[in-house]
Amino acid sequence: MPTSRRPIVLSRYLALAWCGLVVYGSLHPFSGWRDTGASPIAFLEGGWPRYWTVFDLVSNVVVYLPLGFFLVLAMHRLPGRFTALVLAVLLGGGLSFGMETVQTWLPSRVPSNLDLVCNTLGTLLGALWGHVVGPRIFARLSELEHRLIAQVPHAELGLTLLGLWLLVQLSPETLLFGTGDLRQLLGLPGAVPFAAESFVLIEAAITAFNAVAVGLIVRLLCAQLAAAYLVVPIFFLAALAVSAIAAAILVNPAEAFAWLTPGARLGLIVGGVALLPAMALPALARTMIACLALVMGLVLVNLAPHNPYSLAALAVWRQGHFLNFNGLTRLVSTLWPFLTLPFLLLTLRRT
Incomplete structure (x- = not known):
């Protein structure tokens, strides 16, 4: 183009x-x-x-x-x-x-x-x-x-999807980087009961898989590897800043970093370590890893139990003027991986 x-x-x-x-x-x-x-x-x-x-x-x-x-x-x-x-x-x-x-x-x-x-x-x-x-x-x-910007097919669509992903971070209801939860949309119950020890690992895995998928999408759109090692961290810092600002405004200033749970912290570390070598791989390998990570994150977010402590904290949230906005971010969060996976498959086919 x-x-x-x-x-x-x-x-x-x-x-x-x-x-x-x-x-x-x-x-x-x-x-x-x-x-x-x-x-x-x-x-x-x-x-x-x-x-x-x-x-x-x-x-x-x-x-x-x-x-x-x-x-x-x-x-x-x-x-x-x-x-x-x-x-x-x-x-x-x-x-x-x-x-x-x-x-x-x-x-x-x-x-x-x-x-x-x-x-x-x-x-x-x-x-x-x-x-x-x-x-x-x-x-x-x-x-x-x-x-x-790399000369990849449908790069404009990729940039739009990344913008929508940043919008998802405005919702205080979702797990960090967690997208694709169909249970609320379909009225399905949690798949497994809540247990603190296992929930930390599940939350960490959701954060890590999605961090790898999104980071590799950003890398896919970067023309230079050296630039990607600068752009990817900046992009994730922007996402975390959006999460903090949203939590402070929509819930309570004291809850600005409530999303930074032990599981989220572990997932950020694991995802960051995995991204470092993955970003240097050939384009075909990177795209395949991004597809697999996106699917794994999608599966886990639908299996993760509901966290009663998060539900209790959100119970005091008076949505008021933000009711429609919250429904919007929740819908975008649900649909995002289903919109992104075809984009990656199209890129994979051209690659």
């Missing part, structure tokens, strides 16, 4: 991913659908909402801001100076209108013309931001990808 095309393709992946996140957050929890007999566009004629907060207004603007930004970058090559800007605002506003309309059938959601205005405003601000800084962003991205 030509160098000048890759940033545009990446922005399309990001716009599509963000659109999916917005749809999920707007319609969560996808239950209790009913027909009230009201027109789905009746909210357009409604007055000022009776119940609203500044947090709601700001969050409605902020959530759609990245969508407008990514859409403008994705349509950067369209003819006309303001074509991408206008289309981005129309698409963002159309998506918001569709979500507000569908919310008519959800008892837990209240469609609002004020939400529509805030969402469209957020799209407009993001689109203006992308329109102003877009050319400089493309020039910078083209320079960075030429030096840092």
